[in-house]
Amino acid sequence: MKLSAGDFLCLEGDFASSLYIVISGTLSGTGSAHTAANPRLFEPGDIIDVFSLLEHAPREYTLKAEEDCEIQVVEHEQLKAILDEKPSWLRSIIEFLIRRNHIGEENARKSNLVQALPSLLYLLSGILKEQGGNTAPMATVSARAARMNGTRPEECHKLFKVLQELGVLKIQENSLQVQSPELVHLLYETLRYRALEQKISPNILSMTDQMVLTVFIRLSQRSKDPLRNGLSAISTADLKKESKKSMHGMTLTTRTIGALVEKGILTPSTSLDFHQPLDQAEFFFGDFDRIMDLLELNRIFPLLDKKLVE
Amino acid sequence: MNGNSRQQVIPPTHSSVKAGFVVYSHDDQERKIIILDKGELAAVDNSLTPRKVHFTMQPGDLVGVAALLEREPFRYDLEATRDSEITVVSEDCMESELKSIPLWLLAVIRELSARNRQRKEALRRSRAANSLVSLSEFCRHLKKGEPYPLESLVQEFCWQTKACAPEVKEDLKALSRRKFVEIAGMDPVVTVTQPELLELFVDYLESEAQEKPWPPLQLTLNQKKALVRLSITESDLSQDPPAWLAFFQKNNIALTAADWIKMQGLGWFINSKGDLFAPDSKKIEYFLLALRYEINLRGVL
Structure with missing residues (x-):
């Protein structure tokens, strides 16, 4: 097939069952990955639209002759005729390559x-x-x-x-x-x-930490005391009482809350002795927004990888 | 290009193997394609304890194409899990068959094989069109005046973009030569002193890449004078175009209507109300900074 400079050979998205081989001249291809300002150029020896030949896939590019061109067209029937006369493993290899x-x-x-x-x-x-x-x-x-x-x-x-x-x-x-x-x-x-x-x-928290923080947030939201510099303070007694209710009867101890204190997410009213009962601190305070963000992060993070590859 | 040359074709070999027979060892020097005709084969890794079965093959399945066509290493041992029949396509056999097919079909097979290889290679490379633009874009979001350990910074950037560390370090030096970042200390740290300059640099490089003139470096002398005058003008001064032209005239800057249209096009003024225009201080600062750092941007220090 001969094309004059400026001729269009095909349009992107056209269904076809043939491929093109550039014998001479240059074709420019535009499509989703190549704009008119940045076309893909095809030169002698290049083959175009392999998958149209193999699987009747739509044309990948809108092709335009940049200069006078000679094109060889290979139809699906030619491929079928060749593969019919060749050993079956050759077809298997081609199918394998397509799958891959x-x-x-x-x-x-x-x-x-x-x-x-x-x-x-x-x-x-x-x-x-x-x-x-x-x-x-x-x-x-x-x-x-x-x-x-x-x-x-x-x-x-x-x-x-x-x-x-x-x-x-x-x-x-x-x-x-x-x-x-x-x-x-x-x-x-x-x-x-x-x-x-x-x-x-360290931003990824254990289930226990998340439960304690959820209790803390719930109490903060219920509290009538305004936030001071974004900080919310909850009494230890309230924390223990609400935890028992929300955490299936689990008792909140110094050890349970210790990880959150060590990470600086909750701060006790007095420095905490990890061998003493939790009541040693009258209340705990924490940055309300930061805790909300951390809880949200811990909800999102486990879902993220799966969502990305869905 | 139809190339139906007829040459002697070396046929593949057909074999029957007993259960447990190793059909293909991962350290085999000879590359080949194994097609399972009957029975079952398993790809196993014998270097692990207990050994790991990666996959099993059913009749019609084949392995070794990537090893033969793309020179990829075959990582497993292939064993018969029960008495099986296989077809082995050796390198010579494949080569002789490929010589007997038309050139276009050979090109199709090569294209399929090459696409796989190129895709794998592309996944290992940075996708950014310009490494300096990419790094500048990254650096402009660093905290102003904060020292970042160079090694950690490079590592973080490479993780985000898959750029290679030596190239990133060279690009950092290029930014440092232009005074857009500072690199200092025995354990070097990188500091961004003026992130706005990196924004300018990205825009400048983008214009260059598109072979378009970059507006801040295309101003006439009078337009530059007008820009400097605007930078010291109250930003709430709002007046119509003739009043602005008169304002410049009063300040000994002779501007024409064409200059006014150009300045408007550059975004130096915002339409505040009706026919009234006020200077856009952000835009003016951007252009002024570009003029002040023209030499740094061009990299001709």
Whole structure:
């Protein structure tokens, strides 16, 4: 087949069952991954649309001759005729390679998403700080993710949707409204700690710690005392009483609350002797918002990996 | 390109193997494809205690394609779990068969194989188009004035982007030469003194990559003078275009209507009410900073 410069060979998305081999000249291909400003060029020897030949897949590119071109077209019937006369293992190998390509493509898609999440959270957290609020322009986050990590717009959108499903943010018309900027930062830090320290982040709490904090928050919400500098104080007696009710009869002890004190999440009214009963401290106080964010982080974090590869 | 050359084809070998027979050892030098015709094979790792079965093969399954076509190591031993029949396609056999098929089919097989390899390689590489832009984008979100240990910073950036550490260190030096970051100390620490400069640098590099002129470095002398004058003007001064032109005229800056349109296009003014315009102090600061650090941005220190 001969094409003159400027001729179109096919349109992206057209269903077809043939492939093209460039014999001479140059074709430019545009499509989802290659814009008109940055087309993929095909030169002599290149083959185009292997999967249209093998599986009748839609054309990958809109192809235009940049100069006079000669193209060889190979139809599916030709492939079938060759494979019919060849030993069956050759067909098996081709089928194996096709399967592997599909698996590889799916794995790459998932891997790219998993890999893109930390930088997206990092950038979102930074942009929220810059803007000084709970809202970040979606286009800005996507543009910076593309620059920093080559993240594609559709990958950003998928990640925004995952974060929305987890309750981290809400996608609005042109912006992202986050539940808590600190939660975005905590999520990033927790991922970073897991990856670089190869350990569970101190932000990830045991079930007991989470139950104690849930009790603390519940009592804080019920309390009529206003927060002082964001801090909430709950008496030890109330904590013990509510814990017994909420934690299936479990008694709150110095040891139970010790991990939260050591992590600086709860602070006792007096320095705690771990060998003495809990009543030694009259009350415990903690940063209400920080505890809420930590509880939210602990709800989200175990779901994150699964959500990303769904 | 139809290349139906007929050469002598070396046929594959068919064998019957007893249960327990090792069909393919991971340290076999000879690469081959094993096709299971009858029975069952298992891929096992004998280096582990207890040994681990990675997968079992049923009739019609095959292994070794990646080893043969993509030179990937085969990591397991392949054993017959019961009496089986197999077809072995050796390298010579494969080669002779590939020589007998049309060139386009050979190209298709190569393309399929290459795509797999390229995809795997791509997963190991950074996806950022420009490593310096990528690093600048990362650094602009660091806390201003806070010293970060260089090694940890590089490690964190590499984790996020899959960039390679030596290249990142070179890029950090490039940022340091431009005075956008400071690297100091025996155990070096990195400090960002003015994150805004990194924002400018990212925009400048992006324009360069797109071969587009970067507006802050395209201003005429009078437009530059107007910019400096605006930077010391009250930001709540709001007036219509003729009044602004008169304002510049009064300050010995001769601007035309075309200049006014250009300045508006650059976003120096915001439409405050009706036909009234007020200076956008953020935008003006951005352009002013670009002018002040032009040499650093261009990297011609």
